[in-house]
Amino acid sequence: MDIKKLKGVNVNVLLLGAVSFLNDLSSEMILPVLPLFIIRLGGTGLLVGLIGGLRDSISSILKVLSGYYSDKTGRRKIFVSSGYLTSSVFKLLLAFSRTWQHILLFSGLERVGKGLRTAPRDAIISDSMPGERGKGFGIHRTLDTLGAIFGSIVVFLLFWFQKLDFSSIIFIAAIISFLSLIPLYFVKEKRGKPSGINRGMGYKNLPRPLGIFILISGIFALANFSYMFFILRAQEFFTGRLSVGVPILLYVLFNIFYALLATPSGMLSDRVGRGTVIASGYLMFSLTSLGFAFFNSINAFMVLFAMYGVATAMIDGNQRAYVSDMSPGELRATGLGVFHTTTGLLALPASLIAGFLWQISPVMTFIYGTISSTLSVVLFIAFRNSLRM
Secondary structure (H helix, E strand, O other), X not given: OOOOEEOOEEHHHHHHHHHHHHHHHHHHHHOOOHHHHHHHOOOOHHXXXXXXXXXXXXXXHHHHHHHHHHHHHOOOHHHHHHHHHHHHHHHHHHOOOOOHHHHHHHHHHHHHHHHHHHHHHHHHHHHHOOOOHXXXXXXXXXXXXXXXXXXXXXXXXXXXXXXXXXXXXXHHHHHHHHHOHHHHOOOOOOOOOOOOOXXXXXXXXXXXXXXXXXXXXXXXXXXXXXXXHHHHHHHOOOOOOHHHHHHHHHHHHHHHHHHHHHHHHHHHHHHHOHHHHHHHHHHHHHHHHHXXXXXXXXXXXXXXXXXXXXXXXXXXXXXXXXXXXXXXXXHHHHHHHXXXXXXXXXXXXXXXXXXXXXXXXXXXXXXXXXHHHHHHHHHHHHOOOOOOO
């Protein structure tokens, strides 16, 4: 099958980037206001942790299942399409939430769509640019995050100037989400033969270096609690409409740095090695959490949200590329699924622990993040020889 390229970039990567751009524009109209919406409907810090953790973990079993069956059947696109459609439907229902329990239900079910699509979509990206996976994932992450930037700008404009309430903003976001299905139609799937794999979906069926990396990334996942706590931390120090407006703008700043550095970070990992860039990202996250624990001025928050974006750019796409590098071709979506499942399942205890500590003191939440992410750096260094293929 002839795979077309545009200036050296596979068209599938650009189309999937366009899908993610629109979907993330929609999602990021919701995410900055979601923790504030939870609090407004009677939620607490612990409930924010529960909902944030469930958002990241409820879809996790589906990630490995969809990855496994994508490899087994040789099909990718059907899982990706079903995932984006499912997310759009539950975003629409989320707009009609009237209690925090509604948010818990619809926000969690919206993530089922992410579980269906993530591993097969990442496998398409990996297969589309096999010689430059870091670049491919970096470009996809950049387009994804550009959508996040525009989404968080749009939500600020709708809240600050149009004075729309949270429900109306989420409804508009859901409509935009349905538009993300249009470019997906043009993605050309490189259909493989059904692999007929019968080795199961667990760690024992993966190469040892990949299993070790997934365990280390799992430790970091325990540190990487929900973004909602960073927003709530900023909100603490402002009053009135500024308590909503300023955190949204800081979230825009986070996404700007993420978008600007995602592709350069991926290209850097192609040259100097994924492990070096990922471990540096873990360390950057540790320093960011430490800063959130002890600094609270507007200038400090601007620096810290920028650092949060830098750390995410160094980690997110490169972890996926690293897993793809280590996974045999016939098990690539399965390996990605196991990775996403592990980190996703650990997101729930991570955010619950963060929420519990928040009830005691927000400072303790970020000290916990610092210690856990530092541990992941130490483990990366300790097992660096075992991570070589």
